[in-house]
Amino acid sequence: MVPKRLLLQVHRWSGLVAALLILLQAGTGALLVFRTSLAELVDPAGMTRRSAAGEASLSQVVDTARARYPGYGVEKVGFPQTAQGVYLVHLLDPRGAGRYVSVDPGTGQALRAGGLWAFPAEAVLQVHYRLLAGRVGLALVMLSGLSLLVMAATGLSYWWPKRGRLKKSLLVDTRLPGKVVLRQIHRTLGVACAASAVFSATTGLVVAGEFMLTPGPLVPLAASAEPVRGDVDGALAQARTVYPGRAIRDVRLRQAGALDVFFWAPEASPHAVHRVRVDLAAERVRDVTPAARAGALWMTILPIHSGDIFGRAGSLVILLGALGLVTLAATGPIVWLLSRRRQ
Known part of the structure; x- marks a missing residue:
């Protein structure tokens, strides 16, 4: 069995290294869910x-x-x-x-x-798919996807509660100090978004990997x-x-x-x-x-990644998952900084 301390260290440093990339990917992904309508609304x-x-x-x-x-x-x-x-x-x-x-x-x-x-909507698309950096950008996108998978696995393993303690392990006690509440929010949101994170990271890795090998659309x-x-x-x-x-x-x-x-x-x-x-x-x-x-594999995987294959309900689920990842990518480093200041 992997020690809890090691799981926490891997989860923490994977998140800190990839926090900005995940923030970019999740934020732009959330905007792309309704890209066409957003482009017309914004401009x-x-x-x-x-x-x-x-x-x-x-x-x-x-x-x-x-x-x-x-x-x-x-x-x-x-x-x-x-x-x-x-x-x-x-x-x-x-x-x-x-x-x-x-x-x-x-x-x-x-x-x-x-x-x-x-053209903001086009810029968001290019940032999301390749970070405006060609194959190097695609490699960084793949790195963020791998980091997300590692964090989902280590975070869930570290959190996994004993039998009968599930409800307590997800509790956010607002009576505690603010930094403790923030850590509990990060934990609970991470558990809630784990499945969405694995889904987005896996499908995103497949699409980015194919675009790395071929020019793509x-x-x-x-x-x-x-x-x-x-x-x-x-x-x-x-x-x-x-x-x-x-x-x-x-x-x-x-x-x-x-x-x-x-x-x-x-x-x-x-x-x-x-x-x-x-x-x-x-x-x-x-x-x-x-x-x-x-x-072309992307023709099958991309609509799954974006949620379009499941209709409007799928798009809304992807949007909520992306917003959850944005919150996690922001709160994770803050929790770490607060713990460092306390030490």
Whole structure:
């Protein structure tokens, strides 16, 4: 049997080393539960359409974005995901520096343009998935997930009560000094959030691990600064013939002379997509990759990680779990500092 003192030491130092990472991951995760609605609420001027009607073409959206940043190439065009949503264009210069432009779906006019921090919801997404640091960021994300698993295991093992003492072991006695109450709150909340922590850490590790090995859907690769050669509207129309009536997540211009169109595939999972690659010069479908044949583990695991696969109830559970982890990541170091001051 592992000594209680050793369990406490491992739990404490794992938490102190990874506290900031866990705080970032849990905090951004909580914000991402309702990311689309949050983006429109926080930035209505830049992330909600102003036009009442009309439908701008893809070429118009691309031209609008390139006009704001000459010398930048279009890497991705995110399509509106709600009735009030906008196009969000991601551009890259030859050195890999990124810029974003939101475009009104009705008029094709730019609503907001700037770097990543000009678009808070996108910034939160990039911080959560890779800490704005590429593969190094993904490695740190995985480290925080491993630390969370270690803390859940050691914390539960240290706390585990004797038979008949469960209720007492979870009691928070508000008559005691404040630092003792804080420690009891940390303990009780940790027990309550243990299952959620293990769930989030395990699924997050699987997704981050796959993105570490492959670029994934969230990591920009490259974009040519040269003007797009070919009819993107015609290419998009060709792609739509493969999956008529399907909503589009985004289109990408990563490969020279080709347009990749990603259609939502809700029959596979809430985050799954079908990919259609169209030759821009010939306006001919070059390749089709259905979600079932993509071989991407994240399409299955990511909606579980986010709670989307369980509907609104699942999203609320994930939100509460994330807020619990934020509280634990904040109270843990405070409890340690108070104990050090007492000593």
